[in-house]
Structures are given as C-alpha cells and as structure tokens.
Amino acid sequence: MPQLNRRRFLTLSGAAAAAAGLAGTADLHKAFAAAPAEGQVTTTPTFCEMCFWRCGGIAHVRDGKLWKFEGNPLDPQSQGRLCPRGTAAVGAHYDSDRIRQPLIRVGERGKEQWKAASWDEALAFVAERMGKIKAEHGPESMALFNHGFGQRFIQHMMKSWGAINIAGPSYAQCRGARDVGFQLTFGAGVGSPEPTDIRDTDCLVLIGSHLGENMHNSQVQEFAQAIERRVPVIVVDPRFSVAASKAKYWLPVKPGTDTALLLAWMNLLVTEGRYDRAFVEQWGHGFDKFAAEIKGYTVDWAAEETGVSAALIRAAALEFASHRPATIIHPGRRVNWYGDDAQRSRAVALLNALMGSWGRKGGLFIAAGMKIAPFPLPAYPKSDKPHADGADGVQYPFADEGITTSIRDATLSDKPYPIKGWFVYSTNLMQALPDPRQTLAAIDKLDLLVVCETVPSEIAGYADVILPDTTFLERHDELLVGYGRTGWTSLRQPVVAAPHDQKPSWWIAQQLAQRLGIGACMPFKDMEEYLSYRIEKSGHNWQDFKKQGVIMGPKQPITVETGLALSFDTPSGKVEFWSERLAQAGFDPVPKYKPQEPAPEGHFRLITGRAPVHTFSRTQTNPLLHDLMPDNDVWINTATATRLGLKHRDYVQLKNQDGVLSNRVRVKATQRIREDCVYMVYGFGHANPALKTAYLKGASAGGLNTRYATDPLMGSTSIHSNFVSFVKEA
Ligand code: SF4
Incomplete structure (x- = not known):
C-alpha cells in the first residue's frame, strides 16, 4: 500500500476520515483520493488529548461524521494551529484497532482469550473483585495507575473509595526530577506547560531537549519564531537533532556527562564574574559555599569528561551569559536519564539563577492562573496506613507524587502491605515502566487487573477486564484550568458519538462508584450539570463557553518587567544555591558530578x-x-x-x-x-x-x-x- 506523503496528509486528513466512516486504513486511503464533497458542516470547540499540551481546537463534523480538527484561534496553547498529531486526531476516532466493547478474560492471564460483556456485567465484575480486595486487605491494596486528562473522575472515584496508592508515569518516568530540582532551588516546580519565555528570549540553551521533534505546539511555534529572529540557540545533545541543525553551537557531549558541563559552565561564569550579581546578591542563599563547592570543575576538566572542546564549552557559555537575564537554560521535560536527574535538574535551575532569568522577560516567567469555582464534592476518607506509592516522602524524601515503580515494588514484595489490584487508566505500563519483566511478575500476583483504554495496548493483554474508553472527541472531561502568560480555562465536549460501545471515563467512574456503594461522590446527573455549575458559579456564561471553548483569565504580572514582585517559597525565602534541606537529608547540598559506567566491550x-x-x-x-x-x-x-x-x-x-x-x-x-x-x-x-x-x-x-x-x-x-x-x- 503506498504511503501518504506529509503534504497530502496535512491537506486531506480531515476530508478523508469523514468519507471513510468507521472503516480501516484501506478505506481511509480510498477516501483520500476523493475531493471534499459538499455537506452540512457543524463545528464544536474542544481541546486536544493527542498529547498532554492540550491545545484548543475546533472539530468539524460533516453530514454527521467527523471530518477535521483544526486549531482554535482563541486558545493560547494552539494559537490557531495544531501539530501533526492534533491534526490527525480524527484518525483516533476512526482507528480500526479500537476496543469496541467491554471484555472479560476467560483464559489464562496474558493469553488474550476474552468474552464480550455488557457494561453492566463488566462493572459488576470489577465492583465485586474490588469489594473482595477491600474486605480482605483494605482499599489501600487496590492501586491506580493513570495518565491524561480523562483520569480525573477515575482518580476521584478511587480516592472516594479509600484508595491511596496512585501514580502516573508522567512523574517518575518523565518530568518529576525536573520539578523537584527546581522546587529545591526556587521553591517552585516548572509545571506544564513550561513557562519558558521563548517568544521574548535572546538566547536559548537546550540540554537534551529536541524541540521540534518533541512537538509541544505553542513552544515549538515560539521556537520557530526565535529561529526566524536569529536568536542564538545552543544545543547540548549527543545527537545532531533538528534543534541542533538550527543552533549556533552544538555541543555533542558524551552521554551522561551533562552535569559535568553544567558545573564547569557555572564555575567559569562565577570565576569570571559573568553572572547576574544584583540578582544573586538580593536573592541568593549560600552563594559563597556554592562557589567554593564548584571550584574544581574547570572547563579543561569538562572537555576531557564530555568530549567537547574547551574552546566550544567556553564560547557557548560566554554567548548565553552575554544575553542574561533574557537567557533560558531550558528545564526540559522527560528528564529521567541516569538516576541522578533531580540533581542535574537542580544544576539547570542554578544556572538559570546565575543568569537572573527567573521571573524575567525572555527568561522563565511566573505563570498566571485563573480561579474557577469547584463543584461541591464530599471529602475523601482518611487512611491510617502508610503509602506504598512513595508519595508521602518516606521512601524518597523529596517525592511529592506517587511513584509507579514503588507500587510495582510493593506488589512484588507485599511491603508495606499486599497490593492485590491494579486499575490502569490510559497508560501502557509495559512500555512506560522500566524492566517489563518486573511488571509482568507483579501482574502475576494480582487478584484483579482492570485496564481502561481506547486500543488494546500490551498492558490490556494481561487484564482481567478491559473497559473501552472513548477518544477525547467523543466525551466531556473535567475543565482545563491552565497556567501561562495569562490563565485560561478550556472546555472538552463531545463532537461525535463513540463508534461502538465505548464509554467516557467520567461515566465509567460514576457507574462504578454506584456499584461500590459510593455513588454520592459524583452527585451530578451528567457532565453538563457539573461543568455548567462550575462555569456559571465563576461568573461566566455557559452557553458562550460552549461556543468559544476558551475563557481567558485576567492579566497579571508574570515578570519583573511587568510588575511582578519576586518571592521564593524555600526555607531561606531565597534562591537556594546551597540547600540546607538536601544537606539535612544526607544529600549533596550542591550538585556533584558522578561519572556514568562506561559501555561494556562491543556495546x-x-x-x-x-x-x-x-x-x-x-x-x-x-x-x-x-x-x-x-x-x-x-x-x-x-x-x-x-x-x-x-x-x-x-x-x-x-x-x-x-x-x-x-x-x-x-x-x-x-x-x-x-x-x-x-x-x-x-x-x-x-x-x-x-x-x-x-x-x-x-x-x-x-x-x-x-x-x-x-x-x-x-x-x-x-x-x-x-x-x-x-x-x-x-
Ligand atoms: S501539541 Fe499537538 S498533540 Fe499535543 S495537544 Fe497540541 S495539537 Fe494536540
């Protein structure tokens, strides 16, 4: 079958899908050949879930069938444009591999023998098994792994039932180390979307971040504008990425030596006085101890360690330091590389602090939000058991969210207590977690594995029950109350009906809650009632919101230049160049370089x-x-x-x-x-x-x-x- 080229895809993706109905790839191909026909077109704003950037878009339905998805010009995340995945969201609706109805396992676990079930049957099965786990071990023994925006009510239902062990790979297998590194330094994590003022920056340093290949829509749009403005870009990456091809300096470091480079850069800039003295004097805590600690990390040493010439290391540092404070050392996103990533991220944070770029135009702004009234929901029950997901900071002192592998470890070891059930919502743990062999061993010990998904990912193959989820184009979800240069709120609403017997996650949560005897935790008839309450209570018009899809919040100062008064939620109330918290917990108060193990022969x-x-x-x-x-x-x-x-x-x-x-x-x-x-x-x-x-x-x-x-x-x-x-x- 010939493949579509990129141009043809972008031109025709929407038109094709509508004509194809619920058909597979072959029919989609046939449909691509047809010019868009006339028809009755309706449009509905909603926000994209093809990734976590959550861009606002407008879905077009022609003659009752999903036709195309485009950017919503009112939305700050898309700015009227979608990335290729967002544009291809129609393909998720028409995907011929979708799970069509609830399935209950009939054969041996993992052998993929199922019987089709009604929703009533499948939910009763799950409720009965969850009830048994609760009776024998307590609700803490049922864990939830979740990802994406659809998780909101599944998580709410589980917490209302008494579950406390909840984790998503987005933390320990992605951005968590970065947020902890920045939290320890500035008293605030980076959050999502990252508040990088690329639009106004004079220099951008990317360390292992391949923007453009890593397609975060509005960030990539600003990156493209920065390239057009001829902003110097510095890329640190063993690979000549697309971003590196646009860079003034490419530093192809030996993998695992990024911290050596960061420490040498900081030492060079401190020694030569090329840092923001005023910022450091006003806001720095423990700067002298920090400067003494990094003194041994010279540029010549880093050249040996990283395999990048001393001249290039130096030239790149002088370049980005000359643009301070409008310089961004990008915090990155998926930063879990070598197991010392919170300290490497802290080094990135400290370099930004030296540049004085925190809260500055062209640096990292302090994201603004907006207030939206909550819907009154009952409080969660309290548990007197310890967390098995590590979220209480006992296992790892600076963890502030659940850790997926901690739940897996607890399942394998029965410590601190047995974990007997997993509810997995929208995350393929077989690919997301390290060492799939351990994941399989843990699954073997479970009394219940529920997987709620749109397609039969590897983890679904091991489930006892599969609950088919809708795509984002077929459902309501919780409101997106976003943070950025201005706060905003976006609406997700159904554009088309689910093609088969798939159900939205909020409905699954509500139905399951009723069967678990906790129906009062979702005291609303449907999502229109829930969402319209929140919007109207906040003083906005629900009907207008449904038409526009986005409400923008009030303008607030986000940089010193726009009137922001800086403050730091750290123990010292300042930027912690030297961290007493780390020292007290037995860790290095200033990041240190620890070499990675070399590759075995022939590897x-x-x-x-x-x-x-x-x-x-x-x-x-x-x-x-x-x-x-x-x-x-x-x-x-x-x-x-x-x-x-x-x-x-x-x-x-x-x-x-x-x-x-x-x-x-x-x-x-x-x-x-x-x-x-x-x-x-x-x-x-x-x-x-x-x-x-x-x-x-x-x-x-x-x-x-x-x-x-x-x-x-x-x-x-x-x-x-x-x-x-x-x-x-x-
Ligand atoms: S970046 Fe692309 S895939 Fe992600 S939400 Fe935006 S349009 Fe969708």
Missing part, C-alpha cells in the same frame, strides 16, 4: 527520544500517523556502521547487556550521532497482536530498558542506563 549506550508525529506508545495505530511513521529506526554513526559491516536500512535486532533481544529494526547510518551511542524513538515494537496496525513494527526502547537506576531524592527511574549490541539479520 553502545541506548538513548531515546520522541518523534513529532507520535506520542509515546499511544498513537502507532492511528491510521493517519501510521502512514507518516509506521516504525522507528536505530541511529548509528556511519563510521561505526561501516566498522560493524552494517549498511543504511539494513535490518538488525538489538541485544542489551542482559541478553534481551528487540524486534527487527532498520539501521539509520548517519553522521548525526556520536560513535559511542545509538538512538531510537520510543513507543514502537508493539507486542500485542490485537494492535493489528502496529504489531511488531519497529523496536521497543522500553523493552530494552531492563536495567535502571532510581533517583535517591525522588524515585525517578532512568531510561539511558542500557547498552546494546547488534545482531545482524541472516
């Missing part, structure tokens, strides 16, 4: 990242996105490929240090990567045959992540601690 460090047309492992079956990128490839330096006798586009398998073999994957021989590492986009190599479109296409980086280090500050687990060799195809 290469596996580093991973994102593609602009896919989100994690969630979008590979979307027919429109599948056409753009059906599989991944493994980047390997051309010289290394030649040495190993590998040719560009050869198929290989990757074998990691523990002997785990990947699926076959194509070689991309390129000079755009260092010789000591290889690179893959995450999320491919699906192993569940029920994912017909994506089954065994590309290789799974998650599957090769069998060895990981855990951040001692907050429990984040590394993804760049594995090494691979090549197995040539016969």
Whole structure:
C-alpha cells in the first residue's frame, strides 16, 4: 500500500476520515483520493488529548461524521494551529484497532482469550473483585495507575473509595526530577506547560531537549519564531537533532556527562564574574559555599569528561551569559536519564539563577492562573496506613507524587502491605515502566487487573477486564484550568458519538462508584450539570463557553518587567544555591558530578527520544500517523556502521547487556550521532497482536530498558542506563 506523503496528509486528513466512516486504513486511503464533497458542516470547540499540551481546537463534523480538527484561534496553547498529531486526531476516532466493547478474560492471564460483556456485567465484575480486595486487605491494596486528562473522575472515584496508592508515569518516568530540582532551588516546580519565555528570549540553551521533534505546539511555534529572529540557540545533545541543525553551537557531549558541563559552565561564569550579581546578591542563599563547592570543575576538566572542546564549552557559555537575564537554560521535560536527574535538574535551575532569568522577560516567567469555582464534592476518607506509592516522602524524601515503580515494588514484595489490584487508566505500563519483566511478575500476583483504554495496548493483554474508553472527541472531561502568560480555562465536549460501545471515563467512574456503594461522590446527573455549575458559579456564561471553548483569565504580572514582585517559597525565602534541606537529608547540598559506567566491550549506550508525529506508545495505530511513521529506526554513526559491516536500512535486532533481544529494526547510518551511542524513538515494537496496525513494527526502547537506576531524592527511574549490541539479520 503506498504511503501518504506529509503534504497530502496535512491537506486531506480531515476530508478523508469523514468519507471513510468507521472503516480501516484501506478505506481511509480510498477516501483520500476523493475531493471534499459538499455537506452540512457543524463545528464544536474542544481541546486536544493527542498529547498532554492540550491545545484548543475546533472539530468539524460533516453530514454527521467527523471530518477535521483544526486549531482554535482563541486558545493560547494552539494559537490557531495544531501539530501533526492534533491534526490527525480524527484518525483516533476512526482507528480500526479500537476496543469496541467491554471484555472479560476467560483464559489464562496474558493469553488474550476474552468474552464480550455488557457494561453492566463488566462493572459488576470489577465492583465485586474490588469489594473482595477491600474486605480482605483494605482499599489501600487496590492501586491506580493513570495518565491524561480523562483520569480525573477515575482518580476521584478511587480516592472516594479509600484508595491511596496512585501514580502516573508522567512523574517518575518523565518530568518529576525536573520539578523537584527546581522546587529545591526556587521553591517552585516548572509545571506544564513550561513557562519558558521563548517568544521574548535572546538566547536559548537546550540540554537534551529536541524541540521540534518533541512537538509541544505553542513552544515549538515560539521556537520557530526565535529561529526566524536569529536568536542564538545552543544545543547540548549527543545527537545532531533538528534543534541542533538550527543552533549556533552544538555541543555533542558524551552521554551522561551533562552535569559535568553544567558545573564547569557555572564555575567559569562565577570565576569570571559573568553572572547576574544584583540578582544573586538580593536573592541568593549560600552563594559563597556554592562557589567554593564548584571550584574544581574547570572547563579543561569538562572537555576531557564530555568530549567537547574547551574552546566550544567556553564560547557557548560566554554567548548565553552575554544575553542574561533574557537567557533560558531550558528545564526540559522527560528528564529521567541516569538516576541522578533531580540533581542535574537542580544544576539547570542554578544556572538559570546565575543568569537572573527567573521571573524575567525572555527568561522563565511566573505563570498566571485563573480561579474557577469547584463543584461541591464530599471529602475523601482518611487512611491510617502508610503509602506504598512513595508519595508521602518516606521512601524518597523529596517525592511529592506517587511513584509507579514503588507500587510495582510493593506488589512484588507485599511491603508495606499486599497490593492485590491494579486499575490502569490510559497508560501502557509495559512500555512506560522500566524492566517489563518486573511488571509482568507483579501482574502475576494480582487478584484483579482492570485496564481502561481506547486500543488494546500490551498492558490490556494481561487484564482481567478491559473497559473501552472513548477518544477525547467523543466525551466531556473535567475543565482545563491552565497556567501561562495569562490563565485560561478550556472546555472538552463531545463532537461525535463513540463508534461502538465505548464509554467516557467520567461515566465509567460514576457507574462504578454506584456499584461500590459510593455513588454520592459524583452527585451530578451528567457532565453538563457539573461543568455548567462550575462555569456559571465563576461568573461566566455557559452557553458562550460552549461556543468559544476558551475563557481567558485576567492579566497579571508574570515578570519583573511587568510588575511582578519576586518571592521564593524555600526555607531561606531565597534562591537556594546551597540547600540546607538536601544537606539535612544526607544529600549533596550542591550538585556533584558522578561519572556514568562506561559501555561494556562491543556495546553502545541506548538513548531515546520522541518523534513529532507520535506520542509515546499511544498513537502507532492511528491510521493517519501510521502512514507518516509506521516504525522507528536505530541511529548509528556511519563510521561505526561501516566498522560493524552494517549498511543504511539494513535490518538488525538489538541485544542489551542482559541478553534481551528487540524486534527487527532498520539501521539509520548517519553522521548525526556520536560513535559511542545509538538512538531510537520510543513507543514502537508493539507486542500485542490485537494492535493489528502496529504489531511488531519497529523496536521497543522500553523493552530494552531492563536495567535502571532510581533517583535517591525522588524515585525517578532512568531510561539511558542500557547498552546494546547488534545482531545482524541472516
Ligand atoms: S501539541 Fe499537538 S498533540 Fe499535543 S495537544 Fe497540541 S495539537 Fe494536540
């Protein structure tokens, strides 16, 4: 089947899907050939869930069928444009791999033998098993793994029932270490979307952040504008990413040496007085001790350690320091690389502090929010048991959210008490968590595994019950009350009906709550009642909101230049160059460099990242996105490929240090990567045959992540601690 090219996809994606009805990829292809026909078109604003950026869009329905999804010009996240995944949201609705009705397991766990069930049957089954777990072990023994905006009422229902162990991979497998590093330094995390004032910056430093491939819509729009303004960009990455191709300086550091570079940069700037003295004098705490601590990290030492020349390290530092305070050392997002990531993120925060860029125009602004009235809901019951998810800071002193792998560990060890049930909402734990072998071992110990999903991801293959979720285009959700240059509120509302017997997560939560005897926790008839109450109570017009999709909040000062008075919610009330909290907890009060283990003979460090047309492992079956990128490839330096006798586009398998073999994957021989590492986009190599479109296409980086280090500050687990060799195809 010929593949669509990008241009044709962008032009026709909406038109095709409508004509295709509920058909599969072949029919979608046929439909692409047809010009858009006349028809009755209605439009509905809603916000996108193809990733977590949550851009506002306008969905078009023609003759009752979903036609296209475009950006909502009123929305600050999209600014009227969507990224390729948002544009392809129609493909999620028409995806032929979707789960169509509730399923109950009839065979051995993992053998994928199911019986179709009614919702009544499936929910009664779940309620009965949850009730049994509660009676035998307490509600704490039922854990929730969740992700995405649809989790809101599932989480609310679980908490109302007494569950306390709740975690999402978005914390320990993504942004958590960054927020802890910034929290320890400035007294505030970074949050989402990141308050980086790229629009006004004079210099942008990206450390392992491949903006453009990492497609966060409004951030990438501002990045493109910055490139057009000829803003100097400095990229630190072992790979010549798309961002690196736009950069003034590319620093191809040896993987794992970023902290060495950051410390040497800071030492250079402090020693030569190229930092914001006024900011540091007014707001710095423990600066002299910090300066003494980093003194040994010279540029020459960092050159040895990172493999980047001293001249380049120095030139890049002088460049970004010359633009202070309108300089951004980007905090990154998926920062769980080596298991010391909170300290590396703290070094990034400290470098921003030296630049005086916190709360400054062209630096990191202090995001504004808006107030929206809550709907009156009953309080959650209290538990006297300890957390098994690590969210109470006992296991990891600076963890402030649940840790997925802590729940998995507790399930395996029965400590502090047995975990007997998992409710998994919208996250494919088999790809998201490190070492899938441990995840499988934990699942083996469960009395109940409920998976609520749109497509049969790998984790669904092990479920006792599968509850088919709607896509975001088919449901209401909680209000999005967003933070940014101005606060805003967005509405998610149904555009079309679900194609089969899928149900929205709020409905599933409400129905399950009733069967669990806690129906009072969702005391509203439907989401219109819930949402309109919140909006009207806040003084806004519900009907207008439904038409516009967005309400903007009041303007507030977000930088010193716009009247912001800085304050820091730290123990000292200042920016903590030296952290007493870390010292008291037995950690380094100033980040230190700890070298990573070298690759075993004949192996290469596996580093991973994102593609602009896919989100994690969630979008590979979307027919429109599948056409753009059906599989991944493994980047390997051309010289290394030649040495190993590998040719560009050869198929290989990757074998990691523990002997785990990947699926076959194509070689991309390129000079755009260092010789000591290889690179893959995450999320491919699906192993569940029920994912017909994506089954065994590309290789799974998650599957090769069998060895990981855990951040001692907050429990984040590394993804760049594995090494691979090549197995040539016969
Ligand atoms: S960045 Fe793209 S996928 Fe993510 S919410 Fe925005 S349009 Fe959707």
